[in-house]
Amino acid sequence: MQALARRAAAPIFALALFSSAALIFVLQPLFGRMVTPLLGGSPAVWNTSMAFFQAALLVGYLYAHLLARVRDLRVQAVVHAIVLLAAWLVLPVHVTNALGAPSSEHPALWLVGVLALSVGAPFAAASATAPLLQAWYARTGRADAHDPYYLYAASNLGSFIGLLAYPALIEPLLGAQAQSSAWTAGYLLVAAMVVLCAGMAVSANDGAPAPVKTDAAPDAGAVTWRERLYWMAAAAVPSALSLGVTLHISTDVASAPMLWVIPLALYLATFVIAFARGSEKLIGSTLFIHPFALALLLASYYASGNWTFSVAGILAGFFFSALICHLALAQSRPDASRLTEFYLYVSLGGVLGGAFAALLAPVIFNNVYEYPLALAAACLFRPRAQNDMPRLMDASVAAAVMIAVLFVILNVRTAVIDSVIIVGALGAACSMVAAGWGDERRPAPFRYAFLGAAAVHAAIVIWIAFHLDAIFVRSIVEGSGQLEIQQPWGLVLIGSSMLVLMFVVHGTTQNRREGDSPIADFACGAALPTLLFLIMQVLVGARLTPQLLVTVGILLCAFGVFFNRGRPIVMAAVVLTSFVVIFLEDARGARIITQERSFFGVLRTRVMDDPSDPAVPPLRILLHGTTIHGAQLAAPGLTRLPLTYYHPRTALGEAILAGLSTGDSSNMALIGLGAGSSACLTRPDDRLTIFEIDPAVVRLAAEPGGDFTYVPECQPNARIVLGDARLRIAEEPNGEFDVIVVDAFSSDAIPAHLLTAEAIQTYLDKTSDRGIVVLHLSNRNLALVSEAARVARDIGAFTQYRISDRFEQPYVSYYGGLAASVMIVAKSPEIMSRLALPSGGWRAFEAPEGPGWTDDYINVPRALWEGLSGAENCRIYPWLRECGGEPAAQETPAAPTDPTQQ
Template sequence: MTSLPIEFVSLHVLVDGKLPTLEIVKILSMGIGFPFLLLASTSPLLQSWFSSEGNARNPYLLYAMSNVGSFLALLSYPIIVEPVLHLSTQTLIWSISYGIFVVCLVVVCFMLFKATSLKESLLKEKGDNQATSSFVILMWFCLSALGVVILVSSTNAMTQNIPPMPFLWIAPLAVYLATYVLAFSDWKLYQRKIWLVLYVLAIFLGLFIYFIGGQFDIFTQIFIYLFVLLAATMICHGELSYLKPENKNPTLFYLILSLGGVFGSFLVSVVAQVSFTDFVEYPIALCFVFVMLGLSAIYKSDLVSKGRVSSSSTRTVSHYWLSISCFFAFLIFACTFIYMNTLYQQYDVIKQRNFYGVLSVKEVIDGNVRERRLVDGTTAHGGQSLVAATANTPLSYYRPSTGVERVLTELSKGQKLNVAIVGLGVGALAAYANDGDAYTFYELNPAVVKFADHYFSFIKDSKATVNITLGDARVNLQAEADSGQLNNFDVIVVDAFSGDQIPSHLLTQQAFLLYEKHLKNDGAIMLHISNRHLTLLPVVMAGADLLTKQVMFFSTSGGEIEHDAEWVLLSNNSELLNAHTLRNVGSRLRIENSKTIQWTDDYSSLFSILKVLN
């Protein structure tokens, strides 16, 4: 049962690597389910009370205002709240504020129910809702669901196809909320013909950005995705505004909108995930905007023909032509998408989609070398040459002369290594193993394990004994420590990417303490911090300070072909730190002369490590 202050149960349920969607719903339901349900239900409730008092103003203004509040909260959290307050403090403040809100709501409810006008209004609303046609209710449901599908699929497409940027997910949600505000305000900014013309342009751009987005710079891609989202959701929410009940009793309307939103999320999060191997729900949803607009126009023309809405015969014909044009546009764009998708998929070896995203194996020609790569969105997680002579030589961030290669090679001189690697990729680091070594990979995504085993040979050809532990690395390492199993690793390599960054829970102070438990006294921790947008070194320096480890930084230029690779070594092994092969390419960093930023399980902020701010 949920209580205040709110708390979340342990995430150990996710350790088996299976589809965690239902478990996440369970966790959220147990953690914030009832408070959130009560909070979400107050918007239509207050609007119903507002209209019951005989107020002449449009009650849907309150709906627009509630979305303005959501918009401001969305922007303020990463900029103001998260950098300043720890999670425990945030939870306490939210819980106290929620308690005050509930008390105020009860007081208002008590005062209003003393008025007979509210009781009469509620009875009237019940009768009005019964008179609403089934077709209109279905349109409410479908338009709401379609808007959410476009929002979620746009966010997925952006975060997968655009090189990952911090806070990228905020922009589409902000646009989505803004269209609700614009559509339900008194400004009358939704004009069907204008937005239809804009949408025809937008869907052309949407189809092309979906397939060849990599040909544009980052900000052009973001602009196009947001423009497409703006035009699509403006039509969905504008049509909802056209179809909303005019009797100022919006409870049923908002209930259907909520159900449609839930269903739209379900379609993307569950149905699309098990039905498609790519984010094709994005172009599919864009095409169906024409269908919903056409149906809405048919409904309007039907009202005119029955005399329920006064209009000229010219406008009636206009409604029918709009419907025909929308269905015709749907066929054109659907066929265009099918054709382009067939061309786009021809170079994929295999592609699979699961909870963690879309993972594909691609064969490309880089220069004169044919290469097979493991790609998550636009981020390569390693590759392998298909030329026999170089097949066992790791590429990209793990190639010879990078920091991780030099450390593993130096440590392996004269001894057998026990190595832990957080993040499997294609298993490239296993190529550096010698006879008698033991390599343990910790990997969250089961699709990565499958692809590394079937489509790359680094693991099969490794001289080491290789074990793969499926599930979140930190959860598994903690479970092993709790059971008394301390692995005594010679080196722990942290190379788990979520898009273009290491998941924050693997860089907290508690995570570093856990790594040390599983490390030999003279062992080493290697962290991969290559990143286009974040400066992760200050966070690593704080971990080194906590463990009182010495630090060596390696930066290897990739030139015009390879990636620049940045690795950090944490160790007190003087023989390793003074090795000639490391000193020639690595830089010793002194903690007292370096910037440090402490992340904990209770506090972390990306704002403090954004490169544009450092």
């Protein structure tokens, strides 16, 4: 029996670890799917849930660590069986009602309490399986029992498979209740497998307590606090980074399990790779690829308009950053006798990293700064290495700093040419420093030629700076701005810049000899980007935009990341500098008068002025994440003009006005406040009820002293209901509203639970005999028009759909009217026929095949695929050539995914 137990232990233990890990990591998106609708669909629900699950994992690991200290395996098995049985008593998985309705003021605390009462016990009990079974395996007496860490790879592989199975199979095929029942059955199966493993461990030693088998020396198990802190740090950084990445990509698409699990799955994949046998062979290649992945991440973060490219690059950078940390963690693991202690501190590090990103960062930061901080921290786990180009290393750091200086100047002086000339003067001064502090062992003609060229270049740049308007002539040709430099100044500036550039490049590519000062290398690096920007200014002229400058700047920063790959601290500093450039460019051209962060996202109010024309009124723009949520002209007589999506000429403005005009006075419900623009579409006799979940939005747009005055000016008596609109509007009397506008967004992501069959049926129940529901469906990535049409078909509602093009307005350019994709839903065709819709583009939208969304079934992968593949675009514009039709004679309106990202 003993021999059989030892032979069968490996596959049975591996299967049990695989299954238990898959089970607990299916629970995370499953419960997130259940609780997200109660908190407005905020992406922060997942991050807070992850922080809780990491804490529950720590509890499980602590329990396993203490239980493993019991010498008798039979006692361990009995205790663990009792714990598993006790945790089963809270199943099936459900959201407890013990804490009452969700809290808008303290949503994170409410969510943590609900998680603890609903799934805390079974999750902690199941998570203890991984370290406990490995500790039992170390006592089986097998030849490989001294190194059970490879079973950790099986555990993480199970987590990885479970996470991928959820969006790919479980969520599309099973409703939430069926998922809960299936998880309960899986829990019982895993509990039985754990009991079987306990029996095998006991049988392998004929029932006698067995010590851990180890090949190590007697004192090899000693662990220092420095090692423990290293384990914690190596686990905390990728944990925080995974939450930062998840928040970034889910904010602009949808708060849905499909997007939650991808970063977590990659995070677990790095664990699998790092703790697999032979992983040390991957260290070299990972260290080499990591800088390239970071460079791709920086480019992807900035070029976020292309969602597919952006997410792919961001995930690649995240994967290799996490792998760097986990490989370092795996290489530092102790002897098997300290196995449960190792996992305990790894889990504690994960908790600290997750708590920092999910709970502390939203309190201390007003933007998602924890993301670049975690990326930079991951660089610190690279080993130090020698580089044969030390001059280029120092120069690349100075170049990155000078690029950041350029964008600081751009934020002070908005004209590109002014900033380039100022930075060019700084670079000219740096080139003279480089020439003066150069290697004295070089030939004197070279040193004097460098100094002379730098002095001439400095004189030319200073002369141009004092005669800027005479040398650079601005003009408008056929409606576009032109910038011409008077000759021979253009040729002279290019000549001096090219000459100094050759000296700079030559100096930074030479070998550094002992005793050489690095001052000249830093000065050369600082001069390098300024020379490039001056040459570009002459050659490109007015086409040299801040966007082009930041593109070149990020490229130079990427070189800095690569050249300093052997200096972890410097590499981390260059990564942070790159993000400083991106953040400065994002803030350029406008004053940010408000920026705050809450559980529901980052809110900013930007003010755009035209310094060249004082008559142009300031324009205030509300941004949630990266998406415009309204704008207002801050000038007397213009403050009541709705802009962006809410102008009366947009599809959204038309639908609201048509619904309000069916009676002498109307009662309107607005789900999602934004800047409050819709309030000024109402008449004085109309009534307005606003459902808003974020108290910060109410302070900005509805209360006296806020940044926007639409509501105080047009509907000062508006009733504001704080909380999730889906729950709050259900409390209203049936037939109460004549118009219900569903305009709730979290950045560009519409909470899916507001578009299910039950949700839209609730809205219709609350409408009067002449009432309509107006759905604002503008989105960059999801095929929400098709999903709304499916839901309307399933509940027997009647619809009209239109997408309006973007247009310009005086003072506000294209902010006058943004492209709006809108669907009107009504109980009967008679209600629809009474609407006075001035545009002729309204039509019935035929629902495609497939079941519509319900509270039990939300298929976000389908919506994302149909949005990115162009399937919905062809349903809206079937006459397009790429859709198999012939282009219409009239101009095609803007696509529903027309981005409004700033």
